[in-house]
Amino acid sequence: MRSFLEKGYGWPLFVILLLVSSVAMMGLVVMAARSDGGAQVIDDYYEQAVRWDSLAEARGAATELGWQASLDLAASEDGLDGAITLTDSTGAALSGRKVTVKLRRPQLATIVAELAAIESGEDGTYTFSTDATGSGLWDVEADILPLSDTDRLVRLDWRREVR
Secondary structure, three states, X not given: OOOOOOOOOHHHHHHHHHHHHHHHHHHHHHHHHHOOOOOOOOOOHHHHHHOHHHHHHHHHHHHHHOOEEEEEEEEOOOOEEXXXXXXXXXXXXXXXXXXXXXXXXXXXXXXXXXXXXXXXOOOOEEEEEEOOOOOEEEEEEEEEEOOOOOOOOEEXXXXXXXX
């Protein structure tokens, strides 16, 4: 009785195994490519492009005004808690401002949470709390709205890691 290799089945079987393994690998690549949720669409992308100059001016306004801002962001049992502290160029607290906060994940195009920060005391600290959860990187964007017609919008942004 002749062996499997002596009958001449070795090389054809080897070639078939190579072809099947390449098809299986391509299937795994397709599955991995589709596992991230697909393409992300940024909300109001066109409107942001149209307002690019004013948004860039708002991002640079804090530096021009000499404002200092700090963000504390931490995970709690209910979600994320944060505090933004604002001071002017002399180090005095900026109180009485209306602050809107947007939370995003870098891997997502949509806003995870948008809420108003509440002033806590007269020390220029504005706190916020949301039920958004998850460890990892978070992008926080704070808009300090103008108090009068002579004031202007100030936009601050941070990227923080929450553990």
